[in-house]
Amino acid sequence: MSARLFRLAALALLLLLAVALPAQADDLAEAVAGLGGASFAEKEKAIIALGTLGDPRAVPILHALGDDRLRKAPDGRVLILDTVGGTTKLSDAATGQEISGVEADSLDRIIVNNRLRGAIDAALGALTLFSPERDARLAAAQDALRHPSAATMALLDKALAVEQDSEIRAAMQQSLSAARLFTGSKEERLAAIRALGTTTDPQVKNLLDEFRNTPDLDPDLRKATDEALAAISNRLWFTGLAANLFQGISLGSVLLLAAIGLAITFGVMGVINMAHGEMIMLGAYVAYVVQELFRAFFPSGVFDAYLIVAVPVAFLFAGALGVVLERCLIRFLYGRPLETLLATWGVSLILQQSVRSIFGSPNKEVSNPGWMTGGFDLLGGFTITWNRLYIICFCFAVLGVLALILNRTSFGLQVRAVTQNRDMAAVMGIRTARVDALTFGLGSGIAGMAGVALSQIGNVSPNLGTIYIVDSFLVVVFGGVGNLLGTLVGALTLGIVNKFLETVTGAILAKIVVLVAIILFIQRRPRGLFALKGRTAEAEA
Amino acid sequence: MRAGLVSAEQSAWTPRFWVGFAIALLVLGGVIPVLNLAVAHDSPVAVPDYLVPLLGKYVCYAILALSLDLVWGYAGILSLGHGAFFALGGYCMGMYLMRQIGTRGVYGNPLLPDFMVFLNWKELPWFWWGFDHFAYAVAMIVLVPGVFAFVFGWLAFRSRVTGVYLSIITQAMTYALWLAFFRNDMGFGGNNGLTDYKDILGWDVHLAETRLGLYLASVAGLGIGFLVCRFITVSKLGRVLLALRDAESRVRFLGYSTTNAKLFVFTVSAVLAGIAGALYVPQVGIINPSEFSPGNSIEIAIWVSVGGRGTLTGAMIGAVLVNLAKTWLTGAVPEIWLFFLGGLFVLTTLVFPHGIVGILRNLPWPRPRRVAPTKTPVPVQEPVAIRKRA
Numbered sequence: 001m002s003a004r005l006f007r008l009a010a011l012a013l014l015l016l017l018a019v020a021l022p023a024q025a026d027d028l029a030e031a032v033a034g035l036g037g038a039s040f041a042e043k044e045k046a047i048i049a050l051g052t053l054g055d056p057r058a059v060p061i062l063h064a065l066g067d068d069r070l071r072k073a074p075d076g077r078v079l080i081l082d083t084v085g086g087t088t089k090l091s092d093a094a095t096g097q098e099i100s101g102v103e104a105d106s107l108d109r110i111i112v113n114n115r116l117r118g119a120i121d122a123a124l125g126a127l128t129l130f131s132p133e134r135d136a137r138l139a140a141a142q143d144a145l146r147h148p149s150a151a152t153m154a155l156l157d158k159a160l161a162v163e164q165d166s167e168i169r170a171a172m173q174q175s176l177s178a179a180r181l182f183t184g185s186k187e188e189r190l191a192a193i194r195a196l197g198t199t200t201d202p203q204v205k206n207l208l209d210e211f212r213n214t215p216d217l218d219p220d221l222r223k224a225t226d227e228a229l230a231a232i233s234n235r236l237w238f239t240g241l242a243a244n245l246f247q248g249i250s251l252g253s254v255l256l257l258a259a260i261g262l263a264i265t266f267g268v269m270g271v272i273n274m275a276h277g278e279m280i281m282l283g284a285y286v287a288y289v290v291q292e293l294f295r296a297f298f299p300s301g302v303f304d305a306y307l308i309v310a311v312p313v314a315f316l317f318a319g320a321l322g323v324v325l326e327r328c329l330i331r332f333l334y335g336r337p338l339e340t341l342l343a344t345w346g347v348s349l350i351l352q353q354s355v356r357s358i359f360g361s362p363n364k365e366v367s368n369p370g371w372m373t374g375g376f377d378l379l380g381g382f383t384i385t386w387n388r389l390y391i392i393c394f395c396f397a398v399l400g401v402l403a404l405i406l407n408r409t410s411f412g413l414q415v416r417a418v419t420q421n422r423d424m425a426a427v428m429g430i431r432t433a434r435v436d437a438l439t440f441g442l443g444s445g446i447a448g449m450a451g452v453a454l455s456q457i458g459n460v461s462p463n464l465g466t467i468y469i470v471d472s473f474l475v476v477v478f479g480g481v482g483n484l485l486g487t488l489v490g491a492l493t494l495g496i497v498n499k500f501l502e503t504v505t506g507a508i509l510a511k512i513v514v515l516v517a518i519i520l521f522i523q524r525r526p527r528g529l530f531a532l533k534g535r536t537a538e539a540e541a
Numbered sequence: 542m543r544a545g546l547v548s549a550e551q552s553a554w555t556p557r558f559w560v561g562f563a564i565a566l567l568v569l570g571g572v573i574p575v576l577n578l579a580v581a582h583d584s585p586v587a588v589p590d591y592l593v594p595l596l597g598k599y600v601c602y603a604i605l606a607l608s609l610d611l612v613w614g615y616a617g618i619l620s621l622g623h624g625a626f627f628a629l630g631g632y633c634m635g636m637y638l639m640r641q642i643g644t645r646g647v648y649g650n651p652l653l654p655d656f657m658v659f660l661n662w663k664e665l666p667w668f669w670w671g672f673d674h675f676a677y678a679v680a681m682i683v684l685v686p687g688v689f690a691f692v693f694g695w696l697a698f699r700s701r702v703t704g705v706y707l708s709i710i711t712q713a714m715t716y717a718l719w720l721a722f723f724r725n726d727m728g729f730g731g732n733n734g735l736t737d738y739k740d741i742l743g744w745d746v747h748l749a750e751t752r753l754g755l756y757l758a759s760v761a762g763l764g765i766g767f768l769v770c771r772f773i774t775v776s777k778l779g780r781v782l783l784a785l786r787d788a789e790s791r792v793r794f795l796g797y798s799t800t801n802a803k804l805f806v807f808t809v810s811a812v813l814a815g816i817a818g819a820l821y822v823p824q825v826g827i828i829n830p831s832e833f834s835p836g837n838s839i840e841i842a843i844w845v846s847v848g849g850r851g852t853l854t855g856a857m858i859g860a861v862l863v864n865l866a867k868t869w870l871t872g873a874v875p876e877i878w879l880f881f882l883g884g885l886f887v888l889t890t891l892v893f894p895h896g897i898v899g900i901l902r903n904l905p906w907p908r909p910r911r912v913a914p915t916k917t918p919v920p921v922q923e924p925v926a927i928r929k930r931a
Contacts, residue, residue, distance in 0.1 A: 272705050272708075274839075329887065329891065332891055333890065333891070336890075337704060337705045338613075338619045338704070338705065338708065339890040339894070340890075341619070341705060341708060342839070342842055342843065342846060342886050342889075342890050343886055343887050343890040343891060345839050345883075345886055346843075346882070346883040346884065346885065346886020346887040346890075347883060347886075347887060348883070349879045349880075349882055349883035349886065350879065350880055350883035350884065350887075352879065353876065353878075353879035353880050353883070354880075356876070356879075357876055466835075466836070470712060470713060470716045470835060473709050473712075473713075474709070474713055477706060477709055477710075508720050508721075508723070508724055509724070511717075511720055512717045512720050512721050515713050515714075515716060515717035515720075516717055518710075518713060519696075519710050519713055519714060519717075520696070522700075522702060522706065522710055523696045523697060523699070523700045523702065524700070526700050526701060526702045526706060
């Protein structure tokens with residue numbers, strides 16, 4: 001229904017425009033003729049007229065004037081001089097018709113001074129409101145907010161009549177309200193204040209602040225302004241809160257992704273895997289390699305699908321490596337956690353250096369696929385980017401699938417059995433060695449997928465893993481070892497607390513405060529937020 | 542080897558041990574200076590001037606390894622924060638050296654170090670006060686890491702944070718300090734750290750004589766550190782430490798305060814690490830936040846592990862050997878170094894859990910082999926240094 005209405009309205013507008021065009025053409029011709037006037041004052045008037053006309057055809061004329069390419073023919077016509085590939089070309093500025101048989105050198109140049117140049121720039125700025133480029137129009141509409149005047153108002157009115165993009169229309173309405181604030185009648189001003197009070201734009205807030213400080217302001221207006229300002233502040237505070245919350249959840253989800261794999265290898269199996277960060281790093285490099293393969297061997301149309309392919313590939317690659325690592329190294333070190341820590345640290349150094357030898361130390365660029373670039377504006381000034389949103393979803397999906405595997409499949413049952421009582425599980429016929437290897441592979445594979453996700457929001461470099469390893473361990477320890485729910489709560493808490501602290505203390509200090517808080521927290525509850533109770537808890541100590 | 546390890550207090554301080562100790566001290570503190578000063582420079586056995594600070598650096602690393610071995614090898618506490626204690630000691634020394642620059646800095650400010658002038662600071666922050674006095678700096682070198690370790694250890698051991706959990710939170714501590722010292726607002730020179738020293742106790746740090754003096758001071762530090770560690774490990778307290786390393790709950794049930802024992806040894810060890818850092822800084826000429834990096838602290842564990850955990854000589858030998866390899870490899874084939882280091886981590890834990898000393902001890906020596914102290918059942922009678930729980 002509304003779409004049809006919209007189409008009808010658009011049609012009506014077009015018709016209007018078609019009717020209006022000839023009249024406009026006359027105005028244009030008149031203004032252009034004025035450019036050829038004798039005095040600078042006459043020219044300035046013509047330039048302003050061109051600017052307020054709102055006709056896109058005025059743009060090349062004004063550019064030509066600024067570039068000293070406008071000529072005056074003896075018959076009073078104004079011509080534009082174009083140099084294309086060494087040959088000069090003349091055309092009528094008012095009609096756009098090409099003129100031949102006139103010698104360019106014989107024409108009078110139309111001279112401008114600095115004052116006129118200023119006028120040209122202002123006129124061009126106003127005309128961008130009618131530019132065919134969407135971004136230019138939007139920028140111009142927002143820019144108009146800063147020059148509230150009667151002229152801007154008229155222009156905006158004109159531009160609004162033809163504008164169809166809703167975002168640009170909103171910006172224009174806002175700028176129009178701002179202009180009315182200073183020029184309109186009292187009722188108009190009140191309406192404008194009310195309209196401006198519904199935004200979250202800090203610029204509008206500044207404008208209203210400025211307006212409120214104008215001397216001899218009508219008390220009604222002052223009261224309305226105060227209300228509008230309070231409403232804006234409120235909304236800005238709320239937007240800030242929402243933005244922080246989103247960023248906190250986003251950081252939390254990144255931490256969670258990095259820590260889920262660790263929650264299995266450390267939390268469930270009790271193995272300290274310092275090479276966990278490198279599994280993440282390898283996952284990110286898998287994303288890079290898959291991307292390069294897609295670039296090289298597949299048509300560009302399916303390029304965006306590379307990420308979908310990279311996720312399982314990274315899982316299998318890192319998972320296989322994890323199984324190998326468990327079989328060749330870690331199984332010899334069960335029950336010796338400190339030695340495991342050192343040996344896996346050694347593995348992490350080797351993996352880092354291998355990647356550095358193969359790919360080089362500089363950062364690799366992994367591009368976002370089309371469907372992950374950009375974002376959308378949820379509230380004024382609070383943008384949600386697609387890649388962050390997808391990562392949050394991906395992270396929860398991974399956690400959900402993992403919980404299902406551990407709680408609902410026979411493999412999960414075996415994992416839990418081996419964790420709780422290895423000997424008894426073996427007696428019951430569970431092949432504990434195989435379960436160990438597969439569990440470790442699962443944890444590593446999840447780290448690999450985390451790497452693919454992280455490649456979408458940051459740099460891919462050989463040190464990627466070291467950035468996350470300390471944080472991941474803290475998340476797992478904070479949440480409580482052997483507990484996926486604890487890991488979830490731990491990661492989100494740390495992410496959100498970190499982001500909110502950042503607004504007060506700055507990024508690095510926030511991180512330090514969080515680290516110290518965790519160290520102190522572990523003193524209070526050495527087994528984390530959700531500690532296991534009873535005999536399982538004692539086995540670790 | 543300097544001295545075979547002996548099992549109990551009575552047999553620890555034999556003439557044999559003292560002879561070995563004296564020989565080692567003579568080689569490090571006597572022969573090397575002679576080769577440096579008295580032998581002609583073109584002689585093949587001469588120690589050139591540039592090698593002296595390098596050897597001094599290794600000696601400092603050996604002290605650091607000793608300190609970690611004391612807590613890890615004997616008390617089972619794998620601290621990943623010893624790099625931080627080392628750096629804290631180093632920063633204290635660095636602050637003293639910065640204050641000695643005086644008006645010779647780039648900006649010629651008599652009170653403020655260059656980086657503070659650069660950051661537009663108007664006055665010396667309170668924590669820099671007093672560092673122009675060497676005695677005060679020395680006190681801080683002992684106190685800062687010591688008090689820090691005491692408070693941290695008190696919090697951790699009291700709530701019975703043990704094993705890998707302790708390793709992880711010590712690593713978190715190192716990480717937090719690392720981030721903190723990178724900040725310019727902290728007043729420790731930020732990323733660049735403290736450098737461009739001029740002199741120490743009135744001696745120009747660039748002079749060969751000063752460097753030899755610093756080297757000798759480091760050797761003295763190593764000797765004293767070794768004796769202190771040995772004194773602790775062969776004492777009754779040492780035996781309690783070994784016992785709690787192997788079965789902490791049991792020791793606690795027997796009535797010993799494991800918290801106090803661990804706290805004591807952790808603090809002593811941190812002080813030793815701080816002293817190593819303080820000796821290290823004037824010889825390398827710089828201290829910056831990279832010393833706090835968590836990787837550095839883990840690397841110390843591998844020195845100890847390569848030499849032989851739970852043997853003091855092993856820790857020192859490991860530190861020197863691994864760092865020799867590091868100097869050589871990072872110079873000759875830099876890309877191999879991390880493979881080598883990583884391989885060491887894997888191999889020592891998997892194949893040679895007792896390190897070089899363990900291998901040497903298992904060789905068929907002609908004389909009757911000594912038994913490692915860790916394996917000897919020693920009846921614990923009266924705890925001396927430990928408060929007995931009522």
